Amino acid sequence: MKETRTKNPKKATDRVIQWIAAGAVLAVALTGCGSGNEGNNWDKASVQPETSANADKPTEIANVSWYMLKPIDTIKNQESVEAEANKMLEAVNAKLHINFIDNAAWEDKMKLMSASGEPYDLVLTSSWTNSISNNVARGAFLPLDDLLQEYGQDILKKVDPRAWDAVTYNGKIMAIPAQSPYSAPVGFVFKKDLADKYNLDFQNIHKLEDLEPFLEQIKANEPGIIPLLTTKKVTAGIVMKEHTDVTKGLKYNENTGKLVWDTDVPEWLDFFRVTNRFYQKGYIAKDAALKTDYTAEAKSGKYAVMRDSGGYTADGSKSTTLYGFPTVEALVGYPIIATGNMTGGATAISKTSPNPKAAMKVLNEVWKNPTLSNTLAYGLADKNYTIESGAGTDHPRVAPKTGAEQTWAIWHNWLGPLWDQWDSNWNSTAALEEMQKNNNEAKTSALLGFNFDAEPVKSEIAQVSAAYTEMASILNTGSMPDFDAFIANMKKRLLEAGLDKVEAEARKQIDAWLSAAK
Numbered sequence: 001m002k003e004t005r006t007k008n009p010k011k012a013t014d015r016v017i018q019w020i021a022a023g024a025v026l027a028v029a030l031t032g033c034g035s036g037n038e039g040n041n042w043d044k045a046s047v048q049p050e051t052s053a054n055a056d057k058p059t060e061i062a063n064v065s066w067y068m069l070k071p072i073d074t075i076k077n078q079e080s081v082e083a084e085a086n087k088m089l090e091a092v093n094a095k096l097h098i099n100f101i102d103n104a105a106w107e108d109k110m111k112l113m114s115a116s117g118e119p120y121d122l123v124l125t126s127s128w129t130n131s132i133s134n135n136v137a138r139g140a141f142l143p144l145d146d147l148l149q150e151y152g153q154d155i156l157k158k159v160d161p162r163a164w165d166a167v168t169y170n171g172k173i174m175a176i177p178a179q180s181p182y183s184a185p186v187g188f189v190f191k192k193d194l195a196d197k198y199n200l201d202f203q204n205i206h207k208l209e210d211l212e213p214f215l216e217q218i219k220a221n222e223p224g225i226i227p228l229l230t231t232k233k234v235t236a237g238i239v240m241k242e243h244t245d246v247t248k249g250l251k252y253n254e255n256t257g258k259l260v261w262d263t264d265v266p267e268w269l270d271f272f273r274v275t276n277r278f279y280q281k282g283y284i285a286k287d288a289a290l291k292t293d294y295t296a297e298a299k300s301g302k303y304a305v306m307r308d309s310g311g312y313t314a315d316g317s318k319s320t321t322l323y324g325f326p327t328v329e330a331l332v333g334y335p336i337i338a339t340g341n342m343t344g345g346a347t348a349i350s351k352t353s354p355n356p357k358a359a360m361k362v363l364n365e366v367w368k369n370p371t372l373s374n375t376l377a378y379g380l381a382d383k384n385y386t387i388e389s390g391a392g393t394d395h396p397r398v399a400p401k402t403g404a405e406q407t408w409a410i411w412h413n414w415l416g417p418l419w420d421q422w423d424s425n426w427n428s429t430a431a432l433e434e435m436q437k438n439n440n441e442a443k444t445s446a447l448l449g450f451n452f453d454a455e456p457v458k459s460e461i462a463q464v465s466a467a468y469t470e471m472a473s474i475l476n477t478g479s480m481p482d483f484d485a486f487i488a489n490m491k492k493r494l495l496e497a498g499l500d501k502v503e504a505e506a507r508k509q510i511d512a513w514l515s516a517a518k
Contacts, residue, residue: 062094062358066122066347067110068414069129070100072322073296076407081379088372092361098376098410103293106130114140119352121359124414125175127340132348136169137454141348142356143172151360152176154368158417160439165449166342176363178345179418181435183334183442186239187312189319192326194218194225194304205330208236208274211305215283218304227283229303230275231291232473237307237332238271244338244445246506247452248465249499254336254446259503259510263491272475272483279478288477298323317425324403334438338445345413363416370394370420377415378422379408385424397423450513457505460498467497 078098086095099120101109110130113120115138125132125141135141148156155176163177188211190202198217205211215227230236243251249262262268278284291297298306301324308329309322316327335341349359366373371394378385378400384407390396400406412418412427419436423429454461471490473479480486 062355064094064096064121064355064359064362065099066096066124066362067099067101067113067120068124068410069106070102071411071414072406072409074404074407075100075409077379077383078408080383081375081408084380085372085375088369088375089362089365091369092358092365094358094362094365096362103295110135113352114138114350117352119354120350121353121355122363123348123350125343125346125348127343132167132175132343132346133169133451133454135348136174137458140351141174142351142353143174144176144349144360145173147349147356147360148173148176151357152364152367154364155416158367158419160342162448163342166339166451167346168449169451175343175346175348176416177342178347178413178416180342180344180413181311182337182341182344182439184341184344185308185312185334186237186332187308187329188237188332189298189306189308189316189323189327189329190214191225191301191304192316192328194222195328202328202330206332208238208271208278211236212278212283215278215305216281219282222304224302225304226285226302227304228278229294229297229306230284230288230477231294231297232289232476233292234294234307235271235476236275236278236305238268239333239335240265240267241333241336242267244336244447245340246447246510247454247461247502248468249494250503250506252445252447252510257446259507261491261494261499261503263487263494269487272478275476275478276480276483277478284477284479286479289473289479295322301325311427313427313431318427321400321402321425324406334442336443336445337439338448339450342448345411345416347416366415367417370417370422373412373415373417373420374422377410377412378424384408390423395422395429400424400426446514447510450510452506453509457498457502460501463497464494464499464502467493 078100082097089096107130110123112118114135124130125135132141144152158179159177160179160182163182164173167173167175167177188202188205190200194200195202198214200214205214211228218225218227228236240251242254243260243265244254246252246259251260251262251265251268252258253260275284279288285291294307295309297303298309299322306319306323309319311318312329312331313319314329314331316329319327319329347363349356353359366376378398381387381398385398385400388397388399400409412421418427419432421427421432427435471486471493474486475490
């Protein structure tokens with residue numbers, strides 16, 4: 001299945017604006033229809049019959065399942081949170097169940113469900129996990145254009161119109177892009193007690209090599225602490241300020257308009273060369289390449305420096321909340337807004353969904369009702385969070401529990417409407433406003449909205465991805481004995497896998513896309 005649009009990218013935005021205008025005069029039914037599935041037992045449920053008198057009004061509640069990567073390991077009170085959420089979903093005559101999948105099994109689970117045709121409704125998808133493009137290529141997702149027009153008017157009102165291009169394939173919208181910080185800042189996170197102990201001027205640390213004096217102190221004086229955390233899939237923190245990803249191993253130079261291999265980008269090489277030097281000096285765990293769960297490692301408290309927890313915060317509050325101990329942060333930088341940045345969080349409807357209408361209605365209600373989205377995100381008052389101020393208002397200030405006491409969390413941009421988030425130490429209202437401001441002002445890629453169609457070179461893409469993935473654990477952790485020899489071998493393997501053919505096809509598509517966009 002082809003994955004790229006050949007139309008002018010402005011057209012998708014125009015179409016969305018038309019839909020929004022149409023929504024003012026359309027009488028959209030808000031009741032659900034049919035019955036869906038809910039993981040495990042719900043996956044076997046059949047669609048309930050509709051009445052002949054009013055086919056859009058169901059005789060029974062629709063069960064809707066939502067598959068999602070497990071946000072935290074300590075989730076315990078799911079049944080009570082869902083019960084509260086489902087009270088609000090009575091408005092659309094639906095009942096929601098979320099299927100959380102552990103990080104280690106997540107990707108394989110979703111691939112297997114797609115391959116087997118197992119029924120499910122909603123699913124988390126993005127540029128970084130359970131890839132939108134890969135799912136579209138294997139026909140796993142349902143086109144959403146008609147469903148959005150009929151049942152997604154509140155979604156259409158709130159999604160950034162620019163983001164639709166990032167989820168449009170062959171002229172069809174294949175996922176709902178979340179409200180997100182499209183140019184999400186990257187930061188280094190420090191254990192506050194160690195930063196204080198060594199009087200670290202952390203606010204003046206902005207690149208990897210700036211960390212070295214502090215890492216050296218930790219290595220010499222803190223035998224129970226590993227200076228820097230990297231894992232098999234997660235680097236120490238790199239921002240590509242002049243390059244955007246096209247496909248695995250291939251980047252677009254925003255200054256020259258040329259395609260370049262990762263292994264030929266100076267800032268990319270410099271970053272991983274420093275990582276290798278840090279590994280050789282013992283600042284990175286010797287078995288780092290075997291570690292797969294970054295968050296679990298960070299929460300262990302045995303590392304002095306980590307990456308941000310999914311977005312830099314000037315006061316360290318976001319990482320403090322997730323990692324469970326006091327932290328401070330240093331800003332590394334902001335990436336260019338590219339297609340992948342606009343799909344850091346998105347929701348799709350499975351092609352196997354027993355009831356896609358009900359699935360869209362549930363998702364629309366999540367976008368429409370801030371109390372619903374915040375309940376799904378924060379959990380229950382007095383159990384998962386406390387209300388610090390504004391009780392009984394639409395905009396309270398809340399304090400979610402942290403560390404071992406935290407038994408519920410779903411990140412708002414996994415649900416969709418991030419800007420409706422209640423003020424908290426996850427994101428303050430001021431921080432959310434700053435994200436929106438930066439979305440409007442940050443540098444955007446010349447390829448914003450371009451989706452590479454892998455079909456003509458799908459075998460080469462698969463071979464390149466396999467070769468890259470095999471080498472990534474060593475690259476990310478710096479655990480190669482000879483950096484230059486490793487990079488030379490990496491180039492050779494990528495060439496043998498067909499990256500030169502992928503580059504030629506990408507150049508052809510980009511030229512055509514840019515020409516059509518004029």
